[in-house]
Amino acid sequence: MKKSIEVEYWVIDREGELVEPGKLVEGSEQRVEEFVEPLFELKTTPCETTSELRTEFVERLDDALSVAGDLGKGLVPLGTPIDGGSIRRLRDERSRIQRRVLGEDFEYAKHCAGTHVHFEQRDATEQLNALIALDPALALLNSSPYFRGKRVAAGARAYAYRKKCYEQFPKHGQLWDYVESVSEWNERLEHRFEDFVEAAIESGVDRRDVEANFSPDDVVWTPVRLRKEFPTVEWRSPDAALPSEILRLAGEMNALIETLPHRNVRIEGEHGGVSDDRITLPEFDQVWEYVDRAIHDGLESKELRSYLGRMGFDVGSYRPISARIDGRSSIDRDEACDLRLEYARELERDVERLLERNENGRKRV
Helix, strand or coil, rough: EEEEEEEEEEEEEECCEEECCCHHHHCCCCCCCCCEEEEEEEEECEEHHHHHHHHHHHHHHHHHHHHHHCCCCCCCCCCCCCCCCCCCECHHHHHHHHHHHHHHHHHHHHHHHHHEEEEECCCCHHHHHHHHHHHHHHHHCCCEEEEEEECCCCCHHHHHHHHHCCCCCHHCCCCCCCCHHHHHHHHHHHHHHHHHHHHHHHHHCCCHHHHHHCCCCCCCCCCCECCCCCEEEEEEECCCHHHHHHHHHHHHHHHHHHHHCEEEEEEECCEEEECCCEECCCCHCCCCCCCCHHHHCHHHHHHHHHHHHCCCCHHHHHCCHHHHCCCCECCCCCHHHHHHHHHHHHHHHHHHHHHHHHHHHHCCC
């Protein structure tokens, strides 16, 4: 089963100030701009094995860091930029329409950097349901507790995105309930599209402009999505994070997703768990509680740690950045710059370690 990764990193100068990617996004289809100025996205191609995914992701990121270094810039693996400085949105019609519909709440999205993991569609219904149940695993990559200079939650990005940006349109930005079929999922998308069109028209946007820029397939920003590219099932919940942590999580997630056709998958009870022949997904209300703990408490929640362990994650091997930098109720601009510089350097060291590991693996072969 093929899989791929997309990750957004903040771009900074030598003082830790946020800057535009510039030439960093030139010369490669795998390095692209995001919808706000200081964000840069790195993509892998679909990879058949986790080993291939690891090699491509690390090598592409190493190339990006080399270009960034030549430009006097760094890449920062944090879910938010930490402080509340101004972030400019790049002009495009989709963003303009979203801004009209969401109003001031759309500003929250400008401060969010995440990781997206794509899995090739096989049994899409079971894949969707499994990723819904596994959504609390976002806590394993929480990388910032701060939003606009204030401490808000262990996972500040998920908090800002789900609780604030789409507060008035929860069905467009929050986790959806389980489904019985892909057709049911598509029906939900059709309803959300009509909801969005109506809201846009009420906000003064011409229906033709909405329909020219949005469709049922891309009108929601839910944590789990069906995508026509590949085609894939996409999990969009984790923060931007260190590549070693992203690869660990993608590998553990993939290990479970690949076993879905070989196990009896049931939705029942509150606990959930994985055995040799069965995968039990908790009822959705319980998943929602685990997600809330993942956002607000992170791995400090014993109940969440226990649940993730039952679902097959090696929880103790993760060291979320959010927990490392937490502890202050507020943070100023200079402190934010220092943190961005610190974790830009940590990203470089992490890539160096991964490259050494890849090289040692080749030597053993």
